[in-house]
Amino acid sequence: MKLLRFERFDDLDFPKLMELYRESNLENIPYFFPEETDRQRGLRAVEAGFRDYLEHGFFEEPGNRYYVLSDGERWASAIRLSPIPERERAWYAEALETAPTLRRQGYGRKLMELLCFSLAQGGPFELTDSVGKRNTASLAFHESLGFTVWQDPSRSPLDGEINQRSLGLGYRFKGWEAQTVDPALLSKRYKVRRLTEEDIPALLALCADNPLYYRYCPPAPSAESLLADLAALPPRRTLNDKYYLGFFEGGRLAAVLDMIPGFPKPEIVFWGFFMLRRDLQGQGRGSALVSGLCSALAALGFRAVRLGWVRGNPQAEHFWKKNGFRETGVSYETGNYTVVVAQRELA
Numbered sequence: 001m002k003l004l005r006f007e008r009f010d011d012l013d014f015p016k017l018m019e020l021y022r023e024s025n026l027e028n029i030p031y032f033f034p035e036e037t038d039r040q041r042g043l044r045a046v047e048a049g050f051r052d053y054l055e056h057g058f059f060e061e062p063g064n065r066y067y068v069l070s071d072g073e074r075w076a077s078a079i080r081l082s083p084i085p086e087r088e089r090a091w092y093a094e095a096l097e098t099a100p101t102l103r104r105q106g107y108g109r110k111l112m113e114l115l116c117f118s119l120a121q122g123g124p125f126e127l128t129d130s131v132g133k134r135n136t137a138s139l140a141f142h143e144s145l146g147f148t149v150w151q152d153p154s155r156s157p158l159d160g161e162i163n164q165r166s167l168g169l170g171y172r173f174k175g176w177e178a179q180t181v182d183p184a185l186l187s188k189r190y191k192v193r194r195l196t197e198e199d200i201p202a203l204l205a206l207c208a209d210n211p212l213y214y215r216y217c218p219p220a221p222s223a224e225s226l227l228a229d230l231a232a233l234p235p236r237r238t239l240n241d242k243y244y245l246g247f248f249e250g251g252r253l254a255a256v257l258d259m260i261p262g263f264p265k266p267e268i269v270f271w272g273f274f275m276l277r278r279d280l281q282g283q284g285r286g287s288a289l290v291s292g293l294c295s296a297l298a299a300l301g302f303r304a305v306r307l308g309w310v311r312g313n314p315q316a317e318h319f320w321k322k323n324g325f326r327e328t329g330v331s332y333e334t335g336n337y338t339v340v341v342a343q344r345e346l347a
């Protein structure tokens, strides 16, 4: 899956975009053309209006852009963003939509995660959206992404219009520097810092050299899947909570750790992914790194580390058990495998 960004109408595949919005466009016929009785004619008229707005309105405004999540051939989800006048790095979102046949399959979440990660590469930002008070799907969706209610009723930051039937929802990323855990404190041996898009080639090399892991936890890594991992978040968390860390030695990436401090409870740190470079394995380096991390996290006041391994992966199970992780008794199914949840107390 790939996030596409369009800043000019001519770059957009308009018919493909209209496929995605087809259901909404059909629903909009009575609103825009109340006299129209022919559905196909009505649809064409709504699409013509949509095109006119994008070509001669939306894309004429500096900074406006459309984002689309493409799943190979299909365009699954889309959203458009406008910069809010006189507010630094603040964006107003409109026309969020997932194609009806693809809803509740995580496409909308992927679109928003990749979008937020991409905006975060430029520093702190704010994203606002207005959502109908009766649009339960969209309200639940925004809440699951960490948006909160900022206005009731909503007020458009673009033209000031108040809509009594909508809520203004907001997402704020405070910037990587504003995070609560300083990565530099996590290891004495390695230089630790957050990974960015620019680190993907090094990350891919490290991951691709560990085929056993991906045999149990497919698919095999790619630049696209790793970008999605850098952006991925558990429900109701934002990028403020995310630490996808690289451990560097002599300038080379030696290990990576995807960490969410305070998840699922404030005193717990969740580790989503840990991998050591292959040529460093088998020398006690992974265990030493884990032990140093646990001491550093305990010193920061956390009480436990929680993680999961794929049932049947002997390397993972052996490694985590050896490092003091105990099965909690909870396991869950993903489409392809079972994840066993385990925890290590830090006290």
Ligand SMILES: CC(C)(COP(=O)(O)OP(=O)(O)OC[C@H]1O[C@@H](n2cnc3c(N)ncnc32)[C@H](O)[C@@H]1OP(=O)(O)O)[C@@H](O)C(=O)NCCC(=O)NCCS
Residues within 6 Å of the ligand: 077, 095, 096, 097, 098, 099, 102, 103, 104, 105, 106, 107, 108, 109, 110, 129, 130, 131, 132, 135, 136, 137, 138, 140, 141, 142, 144
């Ligand atoms: C809102 C919308 C974009 C969500 O897109 P989506 O691709 O279906 O969302 P996802 O599958 O990524 O859902 C992510 C999470 O959002 C929440 N969510 C999404 N749809 C939901 C629904 N119908 N009911 C309850 N929760 C929902 C869930 O927590 C979901 O996670 P889960 O499936 O693991 O429980 C989609 O419903 C849509 O296009 N609606 C019509 C247009 C619209 O209302 N746009 C918003 C205008 S403000």
